[in-house]
Amino acid sequence: MAEFGLKKSFGIDNGELDGLRPQECFVLGYELAEIDALLLRPGAIDRPVHTQNRDRILQSCKEARRPCELKWLPGDVSESWQRLLVPEMERTNDQSTGL
8 A cells, every 4th residue: 555645735724625626636736746856856847737736836946946937828728727937957066066
């Protein structure tokens, strides 16, 4: 049996997930966990994300001290998706020398 542990608050104290099916909640949680893992890596991020995760993703980027931008996907009349853009992490002298 797999065990799942909450790594950080999902920010759902005010009924933000009310009305969503358990499968939808799982997808949003999985997406946020993926974004959190990507933010730990120095590479750029360019991917679609659910708009229902917008505030949580912005908070994750803020906590990771990574600038980000969310743009509406062209042609998506549902307004269910946004494009997350996070530039590559700048290297410091310590990172470039391995110290």
